[in-house]
Amino acid sequence: xxxxxxxxxxxxxxxxxxxxxxxxxxxxxxxxxxxxxxxxxxxxxxxxxxxxxxxxxxxxxxxxxxxxxxxxxxxxxxxxxxxxxxxxxxxxxxxxxxxxxxxxxxxxxxxxxxxxxxxxxxxxxxxxxxxxxxx
Amino acid sequence: xxxxxxxxxxxxxxxxxxxxxxxxxxxxxxxxxxxxxxxxxxxxxxxxxxxxxxxxxxxxxxxxxxxxxxxxxxxxxxxxxxxxxxxxxxxxxxxxxxxxxxxxxxxxxxxxxxxxxxxxxxxxxxxxxxxxxxxxxxxxxxxxxxxxxxxxxxxxxxxxxxxxxxxxxxxxxxxxxxxxxxxxxxxxxxxxxxxxxxxxxxxxxxxxxxxxxxxxxxxxxxxxxxxxxxxxxxxxxxxxxxxxxxxxxxxxxxxxxxxxxxxxxxxxxxxxxxxxxxxxxxxxxxxxxxxxxxxxxxx
Numbered sequence: 001x002x003x004x005x006x007x008x009x010x011x012x013x014x015x016x017x018x019x020x021x022x023x024x025x026x027x028x029x030x031x032x033x034x035x036x037x038x039x040x041x042x043x044x045x046x047x048x049x050x051x052x053x054x055x056x057x058x059x060x061x062x063x064x065x066x067x068x069x070x071x072x073x074x075x076x077x078x079x080x081x082x083x084x085x086x087x088x089x090x091x092x093x094x095x096x097x098x099x100x101x102x103x104x105x106x107x108x109x110x111x112x113x114x115x116x117x118x119x120x121x122x123x124x125x126x127x128x129x130x131x132x133x134x135x
Numbered sequence: 136x137x138x139x140x141x142x143x144x145x146x147x148x149x150x151x152x153x154x155x156x157x158x159x160x161x162x163x164x165x166x167x168x169x170x171x172x173x174x175x176x177x178x179x180x181x182x183x184x185x186x187x188x189x190x191x192x193x194x195x196x197x198x199x200x201x202x203x204x205x206x207x208x209x210x211x212x213x214x215x216x217x218x219x220x221x222x223x224x225x226x227x228x229x230x231x232x233x234x235x236x237x238x239x240x241x242x243x244x245x246x247x248x249x250x251x252x253x254x255x256x257x258x259x260x261x262x263x264x265x266x267x268x269x270x271x272x273x274x275x276x277x278x279x280x281x282x283x284x285x286x287x288x289x290x291x292x293x294x295x296x297x298x299x300x301x302x303x304x305x306x307x308x309x310x311x312x313x314x315x316x317x318x319x320x321x322x323x324x325x326x327x328x329x330x331x332x333x334x335x336x337x338x339x340x341x342x343x344x345x346x347x348x349x350x351x352x353x354x355x356x357x358x359x360x361x362x363x364x365x366x367x368x369x370x371x372x373x374x375x376x377x378x379x380x381x382x383x384x385x386x387x388x389x390x391x392x393x394x395x396x397x398x399x400x401x402x403x404x405x406x407x408x409x410x411x412x413x414x415x416x417x418x419x420x421x422x423x424x425x426x427x428x429x430x431x432x433x434x
Contacts, residue, residue, distance in 0.1 A: 092433040104427045114417050119320050119410050126312050127197050133297040
């Protein structure tokens with residue numbers, strides 16, 4: 001029993017010590033909280049400012065992209081065989097004649113045109129219709 | 136004291152969130168305005184009715200007709216088998232639809248043909264103008280005939296209207312179609328002939344100049360030119376034969392129904408002759424290139 005009393009006393013002491021120690025700390029709390037609040041305010045202001053900056057930069061990027069002219073995608077030409085360059089071993093005085101060269105150029109152009117002409121016109125052959133409708 | 140800071144923090148949070156949202160809304164609004172401005176800036180394009188569009192219309196109508204024809208055949212078989220009023224009504228409905236689409240197919244086909252003619256050729260030729268007139272007449276007739284189907288009350292009325300359409304197609308439309316189609320192909324060959332002929336003349340003149348200058352032997356080049364001229368003449372001959380062949384279609388127009396095949400044969404024969412003519416033009420061109428090669432090489 002004497003031990004129990006001791007314990008109780010000791011407990012009481014600790015409690016009273018706690019109670020006495022709270023009162024001086026609580027007097028400092030408003031100052032600390034005020035500092036914390038200021039700190040929080042500062043953080044929020046920074047966050048706000050950063051978010052605005054991000055928003056403005058995103059907006060500027062979008063506006064720039066809209067303003068830009070969209071260049072058409074360049075379709076690469078289909079590969080064609082390199083034409084065989086005719087080698088003239090013994091050229092005549094007319095080998096470099098401008099009129100001859102021009103005629104040659106036109107004939108080559110005409111050659112490809114003649115190849116491309118469609119004389120079938122298969123999509124315009126008359127339709128096959130039932131022309132004997134009776135019962 | 137402990138409540139006040141909490142409220143202030145919340146206020147700041149709400150304020151920051153609200154401002155962020157407002158910013159986003161304003162930004163999206165700005166984007167919409169810009170998009171609308173861009174839409175207004177680009178003028179709305181009016182659809183152009185050209186050959187491609189006409190061909191699409193024709194293909195669509197033809198496809199519709201084929202589907203309708205299948206339904207008509209099924210309904211016809213059912214009516215002939217059962218002979219009920221219900222099957223008769225069904226057959227009448229399907230026949231009317233099929234006949235309307237048949238006329239529509241012919242109309243769109245002739246329209247496509249007309250636009251192809253306009254695409255390929257120039258309207259400065261009497262024969263071509265005649266083609267335009269003929270095609271316009273045909274298109275107008277079918278346009279009116281399609282409307283006549285609305286007044287047809289019985290199956291017999293429909294069959295009478297169908298006969299009129301069949302007679303029109305057999306007697307005139309098909310002939311016009313073949314003639315126009317030949318005209319289109321013939322025009323292409325004729326254009327190429329003019330080009331090859333012009334080049335032949337240029338080379339002939341040049342060869343004469345070289346011959347007069349006497350600084351090069353042109354005997355071999357002249358042989359090539361002679362061969363080229365022969366090919367050109369054969370090509371022109373084939374074109375004349377082709378025209379004669381296609382002109383026979385006019386004489387077959389009011390013949391018996393079995394003459395339809397003859398018209399088709401005439402068209403294919405005429406087209407084959409034009410293909411031969413084109414082949415000769417290609418040969419002429421290659422021979423002219425041989426002349427140039429010969430001119431460029433020394434003796």
